[in-house]
Amino acid sequence: MDERRITGQTKIMLLMADPVSHVVGSEAITAFIRAVGHDFVCVPVHVGAQDLTAAIQALRGFRNCVGSGVTIPHKIPVLPLLDELTARARTIGSVNYIRRDQDGKLTGDNVDGAGFVRGATEAGVQLNGLRVLLLGAGGAGRSLAFAFAEAGVAELVISNRDHAKALGLVDAASSAFPQVLVRTGVADATGFDMVVNATSLGMVGGEDGDPIDIATLSAGMVVADIVMKPEKTRxxxxxxxxxCRLLFGRQMMDGQLALARAFLGL
Ligand SMILES: NC(=O)c1ccc[n+]([C@@H]2O[C@H](COP(=O)([O-])OP(=O)(O)OC[C@H]3O[C@@H](n4cnc5c(N)ncnc54)[C@H](OP(=O)(O)O)[C@@H]3O)[C@@H](O)[C@H]2O)c1
Structure with missing residues (x-):
């Protein structure tokens, strides 16, 4: 297949974001789906919050679209605009992939957290039985918390600048997975097997500060940062x-690709 050709036969996936210039996932998913033989392209589209409803309505009528990715700031506002949600998206309360069926029906899923777990497993890190400190309770942090509980961590401690958000996530994750010990805590890695940065700190090379006191990190811990740029954060x-053993943001994104492909039915 000629990678440069995009024709009327090409299956299109949109990726709605605002801002859009930081988006890199479109290239990865295009390469991944093309590699398994589909004539496919993922196109980032700059959609402002005020235009989301119209964009979703347009997607219903775009018959050569298989769906859309959604990222900042649309992951939560898109929920009521869809026809159906997977159980996972409903539990997490946000969506990052939308499938468009042939009749225009739109279904939302969220594979952020499951992608992390898959990427970690592919790198040889099993979460089952680990004591995990999760830094951040934003959109990605929420998805990770449910995926970690589902993966059977021994303990999940959530630390967030806005403590009320951490408390809300602890309540939601412990209701969904009552067998897992979930609580809020401070950003101190002492005694944990794994520390995961799901805050946006580190995106500008660390000048915005570290998400944790690095003096509390010790050899043997797994330290993951879901920030994608720079690849190796401060x-x-x-x-x-x-x-420490490292897990990169790219591994989480790669972990999502196979899940997204299955969800989109490609
Ligand atoms: N690798 C991947 O596949 C992947 C997937 C999704 C997201 N990401 C990355 O994950 C990061 C977070 O994304 P998101 O969608 O979760 O964003 P979000 O919903 O805006 O959440 C941002 C998080 O960062 C915290 N935060 C922001 N500024 C802070 C500061 N100055 N000090 C302390 N905490 C701060 C927020 O705390 P408050 O609640 O207190 O504001 C919140 O927990 C971004 O870098 C994004 O690119 C990567």
Missing amino acids: LLQAAEARG
């Missing part, structure tokens, strides 16, 4: 210097 550099 947190990951510090963790590497202390002998």
Whole structure:
């Protein structure tokens, strides 16, 4: 297949975002789906919050579209605009992939957290039985919390700048997975097997500060940063210097690709 050709036969996936210039996932999913033989392209589209309803309505009528990704700031506002949600998206309360069926019906799923778990497993890290400190309770943090509980972590401690948000997530995750010990805590890695940064700190190279006191990291811990740019954040550099095992944001994104492909039916 000629990778440069986009024709009327090509299956299109949109990726709605605002801003759109930081989006890199479109290239990864295009390469992944093309590699399994589909004539496919994912196109980032700049959709402002005020235009989301119209954009979703237009997607229903775009018959050569298989669906759309959604990212900041649409993951939660898109929920009531869809016809159906997977149980996972309903539990998490946000969507990052929409499938468009041939009749225009739109279904939302969220594979952020499941993608992390898959990426970690592919890198040889099993979450089952680990004591995990999750930094951040925003959109991605929410998805990770449910996926970690589902993966059978021994304990999940959630730390967030806005403590009320951490408390809300603890309540939701413990109701969905009562067998898992979930509580709020401070950003101190002492005693944990794994630390995961799901805040946006680190995106500008660390000048915005570290999400945790790096002196509390120790050799043998797994330290994951879901920030994609830079690839090796200041947190990951510090963790590497202390002998920790690293997981990168890219591994979480790659982990989502196979899940997204299955969901989109490609
Ligand atoms: N690798 C992947 O596949 C992947 C997937 C999704 C997202 N991400 C990345 O994950 C990061 C978070 O995305 P998101 O969608 O969860 O964003 P979000 O919903 O806006 O959440 C941002 C999180 O960062 C915290 N935060 C922001 N500024 C902070 C500061 N100055 N000090 C302390 N905490 C701060 C927020 O705390 P408050 O609640 O207190 O505001 C919140 O927990 C972004 O870098 C995004 O690119 C990566």
